[in-house]
Amino acid sequence: MHNHNLTVRARIAAAILVTAVLVAAGTLAGSAASQYTVSQKGREFRPGDLTVTHGEVVTIVNDDGDLRHHAYIDSDKFKFDSGDQEPGSKTNITFSMPGTFDVLCAIHPKMKLTVHVQ
Numbered sequence: 001m002h003n004h005n006l007t008v009r010a011r012i013a014a015a016i017l018v019t020a021v022l023v024a025a026g027t028l029a030g031s032a033a034s035q036y037t038v039s040q041k042g043r044e045f046r047p048g049d050l051t052v053t054h055g056e057v058v059t060i061v062n063d064d065g066d067l068r069h070h071a072y073i074d075s076d077k078f079k080f081d082s083g084d085q086e087p088g089s090k091t092n093i094t095f096s097m098p099g100t101f102d103v104l105c106a107i108h109p110k111m112k113l114t115v116h117v118q
Contacts, residue, residue, distance in 0.1 A: 055094070068107060069085045075101050
């Protein structure tokens with residue numbers, strides 16, 4: 001019977017350890033969240049020019065109260081399409097390779113964000 005209690009304690013300790021590792025991994029993943037936020041407002045990207053390191057995430061926020069936006073990138077090296085973005089919505093773009101990319105709006109053709117990825 002004494003051995004059984006030891007086995008149960010070992011299993012509980014292992015479960016606690018696995019839980020702690022998963023929580024820590026989730027926290028690290030959360031800390032990798034976007035450090036760059038770009039606003040879509042008044043038919044403009046603000047800022048309109050941004051420099052990031054490859055692998056970093058840019059969050060694009062539709063800050064217009066009544067306008068839908070649709071961010072996309074159509075480059076030989078990198079493609080992205082947010083689909084229609086309702087007011088208040090956010091979309092993340094992970095720039096996985098170096099280069100200079102234009103983020104455009106399919107609804108408002110004059111909108112342009114240039115992202116320099118190092």
